[in-house]
Each structure stands twice: as C-alpha cells, then as structure tokens.
Amino acid sequence: MTQQKKRTWLKEPLAILAEGAEGGLVVEGAQIAELVPAGGHPGDIDETVDCSGLVAVPGLINTHHHFYQTLTRAHPQAINKELFDWLKALYPVWGRALNRESFRLATRLALTELLMSGCTTVSDHHYVFPAGLDDAMDIQVEEAGRLGMRITLNRGSMDLSEKDGGLPPDSVVQTTDEILADCERVIKAWHDPTEGAFTQVALAPCSPFSVTTELMKQTAAMAKACNCRLHTHLGETHDEDAYCIEKFKCRPVDYLEETGWMDGRTWLAHGIHFNDEEVRRLGKAKVGVCHCPTSNMVLASGICRTQELELAGVSVGLGVDGSASNDNSNLMEGVRHALMINRLKYGAAAITHLDALRWATQGSAACLGRSDIGRIEPGMQADIAFYALDELRFSGAGDALAALVLCGAHRADKVMIGGKWQVEDGLPHGVDVARLRAEHGAIARKLAGAVT
Numbered sequence: 300m301t302q303q304k305k306r307t308w309l310k311e312p313l314a315i316l317a318e319g320a321e322g323g324l325v326v327e328g329a330q331i332a333e334l335v336p337a338g339g340h341p342g343d344i345d346e347t348v349d350c351s352g353l354v355a356v357p358g359l360i361n362t363h364h365h366f367y368q369t370l371t372r373a374h375p376q377a378i379n380k381e382l383f384d385w386l387k388a389l390y391p392v393w394g395r396a397l398n399r400e401s402f403r404l405a406t407r408l409a410l411t412e413l414l415m416s417g418c419t420t421v422s423d424h425h426y427v428f429p430a431g432l433d434d435a436m437d438i439q440v441e442e443a444g445r446l447g448m449r450i451t452l453n454r455g456s457m458d459l460s461e462k463d464g465g466l467p468p469d470s471v472v473q474t475t476d477e478i479l480a481d482c483e484r485v486i487k488a489w490h491d492p493t494e495g496a497f498t499q500v501a502l503a504p505c506s507p508f509s510v511t512t513e514l515m516k517q518t519a520a521m522a523k524a525c526n527c528r529l530h531t532h533l534g535e536t537h538d539e540d541a542y543c544i545e546k547f548k549c550r551p552v553d554y555l556e557e558t559g560w561m562d563g564r565t566w567l568a569h570g571i572h573f574n575d576e577e578v579r580r581l582g583k584a585k586v587g588v589c590h591c592p593t594s595n596m597v598l599a600s601g602i603c604r605t606q607e608l609e610l611a612g613v614s615v616g617l618g619v620d621g622s623a624s625n626d627n628s629n630l631m632e633g634v635r636h637a638l639m640i641n642r643l644k645y646g647a648a649a650i651t652h653l654d655a656l657r658w659a660t661q662g663s664a665a666c667l668g669r670s671d672i673g674r675i676e677p678g679m680q681a682d683i684a685f686y687a688l689d690e691l692r693f694s695g696a697g698d699a700l701a702a703l704v705l706c707g708a709h710r711a712d713k714v715m716i717g718g719k720w721q722v723e724d725g726l727p728h729g730v731d732v733a734r735l736r737a738e739h740g741a742i743a744r745k746l747a748g749a750v751t
C-alpha cells in the first residue's frame with residue numbers, strides 16, 4: 300500500500316511570482332501539486348499555512364560562488380584592487396587559511412547566508428586544494444545536507460602555476476592527473492542526474508590563466524562521457540583577453556572552442572567582455588552565462604551584456620560570486636544589484652524587477668541544466684522563498700513583488716526546499732547562527748588575519 304503524501308496549502312500570499320496562483324499553492328510531498336486561483340479553495344488538504352503578508356517567489360538559485368572566500372572578506376591586502384592584483388594578493392592567504400575545519404565552517408557560513416536570503420539551490424566553484432583538503436567536495440555535501448539545500452558541486456581545479464606561466468603560486472595547484480582522478484571519484488560519489496536531485500556535479504577548471512590546455516580538453520571529454528556540466532570563469536576582464544591573446548594567440552571564446560567547451564552543457568561565470576560575433580557563437584552553442592553583478596562592480600570588471608546574450612539564445616543566470624569580491628553571500632541583494640547595473644546599461648524600461656528575479660530563478664536553473672526547479676508550477680520541486688514586508692524599508696510600498704527588489708529585501712521569512720521548511724521565522728533549521736558566527740570568526744582571525 301502506498302502512503303498518501305501530505306497536502307499542504309500555502310494559502311493566499313500577499314503576492315506570488317506565478318500566474319494564476321493568487322490563492323496560493325498546494326504542496327504534495329516534495330512537489331508543487333496545484334496552483335490556487337484568487338478566491339479558490341483546494342480539496343483534500345491536510346494542513347493550511349497562512350501566508351498572508353508574505354511575498355512568494357521560486358527559491359533563488361545561485362550559480363557561481365566560492366564559499367571558502369568568506370574567510371577573507373574585506374581583506375586589507377586585497378581591497379581596492381582589480382581582479383589579477385586582487386587574486387595575486389589573496390592566493391597565498393587562501394593557501395595558508397584553508398584546512399578541513401576552516402573550509403567546513405566557511406562552507407556552512409556561506410550556505411547559511413544564502414539560505415537566509417531565500418536561496419534554495421547553490422553551485423560552489425571550489426578550486427583551491429591545498430594538501431589535506433582532498434575531501435572538500437564531500438565536506439560540502441555534508442554541509443548542504445545539514446541545511447537541506449540542493450548543491451551542484453563544482454569540482455574546480457588549477458594545474459598551471461607561476462613557474463609555468465600561470466597566475467597562482469605552486470602551493471595551491473595540483474597535477475593534471477590528480478585532478479582528473481578526483482573528478483572521476485566525485486562524479487561517481489555524488490552526481491545524481493535524476494529529477495529532484497539534491498547533489499549534482501559539474502567539472503570546473505578555474506580559468507584560462509590557471510589551468511593547462513590539456514586539463515581543459517580532458518575535462519570537457521570527461522563531462523561528456525559522464526553527462527555532467529562544465530563551468531569556468533570566462534570573459535571577466537580585459538587582462539584575461541590580453542593573457543589569452545599573448546599565450547594562446549586567440550581570444551577567450553576561441554580558446555573555449557578549441558578546447559571542446561562550446562557546448563550546451565557549459566555555463567560561464569561573468570561573461571562580460573564578448574564581442575557581437577562571440578555573443579552569437581555562444582548563443583548558437585547554447586552556452587549559459589552566470590551574471591555576477593555585485594562582484595563585477597566591486598572589482599570594476601565591467602558590465603555583462605545580458606540583453607544581447609539572451610537575444611542570442613544564451614541562458615543568463617545569477618550568482619553572488621566569491622565572498623571576497625562581493626563581500627557577502629546574499630542572492631536577493633544580487634537580484635537588486637542586477638536590476639540596477641542593467642538599468643544603467645539598458646535603461647529603466649528595458650529591465651524590470653521581473654527580469655532580475657527571472658535570472659535568479661529560471662535562468663539560473665537553465666545554467667545548471669535543471670528543469671525541475673526555478674518556477675512555481677505544478678510538477679516542479681517545492682522550492683519556495685517567502686519574504687515578509689514588515690520592516691521599515693517596505694513601509695509604503697505599492698507593488699509587493701517590485702518592493703522585494705526595489706526596497707531591498709535581504710532576508711527570507713520562510714524557505715521551503717523539496718516540500719520541507721528549512722527556514723521559519725527568519726531562522727534556519729540545522730544551524731545555530733550565533734555559534735556559527737563565533738566559530739567562523741574565530742578561525743578567520745586565527746588563519747586569515749580577520750579582525751571580526
């Protein structure tokens with residue numbers, strides 16, 4: 300006898316980002332079962348949760364981050380620098396600061412910040428593997444599981460150090476063979492391609508200036524063979540263009556093509572400095588781009604061509620990027636920054652709050668190759684973020700969905716993931732926030748020179 304799944308009516312939110320769901324929605328088990336029109340009343344309900352006063356959106360999806368960087372926020376040696384100088388200042392600090400304990404706490408802290416901002420699925424690009432941190436991906440699975448969040452593990456990598464013409468020091472790179480062996484292990488252990496998956500794997504060499512051409516090619520081949528996704532930093536700065544032209548005699552997008560990465564399984568972090576012809580090629584290949592507005596403004600990297608990319612067929616998602624170039628992990632704040640920077644580029648009428656929210660939900664889901672999350676629709680996973688508009692900053696707002704973005708929502712009141720409440724009354728289950736703040740701060744002071 301099959302057990303009947305519990306049906307919960309999330310009743311009549313103040314506003315909801317879903318057509319025809321003014322009366323709320325019904326969650327059955329892990330999925331959304333039905334949308335309730337205005338004034339409607341669904342049948343066979345086991346539980347009703349009053350959502351009046353709350354604004355509901357699909358759980359936000361973060362498609363680019365570096366959790367470990369929470370240990371080096373506002374680092375005195377790195378602030379006020381652009382990407383290459385910023386990286387050169389931080390590589391040695393990261394090499395010293397990362398061990399299993401600090402990495403676990405950094406991961407827990409970043410995940411908790413994201414969850415509290417309304418994020419339900421994360422993708423972390425981890426590429427620094429100093430000696431002793433071989434099980435970084437496994438630690439991330441444990442920590443995401445503790446909070447009930449979905450994670451795409453990006454098994455990142457660097458195998459090109461200063462002595463071979465790369466940017467990072469020798470102490471933070473691995474050999475090509477070591478990297479490929481661990482990629483294979485991580486895929487076998489954690490890649491779940493099924494609907495509703497909580498752990499998936501993407502292969503993620505760091506960038507053209509920290510990875511060998513051989514590793515780029517072999518990683519692309521492995522991703523195809525194992526049917527997982529590919530991720531890397533590309534098109535972030537003019538320095539990267541100059542590096543590729545000098546070293547590879549071509550531009551970054553040509554390099555992507557030469558190494559077998561112009562593929563629908565690839566999504567790129569940043570994707571700023573593409574010319575018209577490159578935008579067309581990326582769209583034709585169905586490559587995705589994770590727009591990271593906050594980081595791009597902090598490092599003065601440039602403005603992503605979101606509109607041209609989407610028109611060409613590229614899926615545009617959203618990411619906070621690492622917590623040393625943001626310097627926080629709040630994806631709802633990223634939505635607001637996306638609205639602002641894109642308005643500056645394209646005009647106030649061309650980019651709405653709905654566009655910015657779409658990037659953080661549907662667009663991000665497409666970047667991660669997922670069709671089961673990112674929208675509030677029957678059959679989708681029940682990943683939903685609810686925001687209360689009771690803070691001073693919302694008082695007087697006339698459009699509740701627009702208010703989330705324009706007034707600057709930054710903390711969710713409730714978050715559901717796969718039909719389970721993981722945040723209630725603004726606090727996450729599974730983590731003691733005060734204790735986490737104390738433990739993470741202590742280890743960052745000890746290892747990375749933090750003062751708070």
Ligand SMILES: [Zn+2]
Pocket residue numbers: 363364365424532568620621
């Ligand atoms: Zn990044």
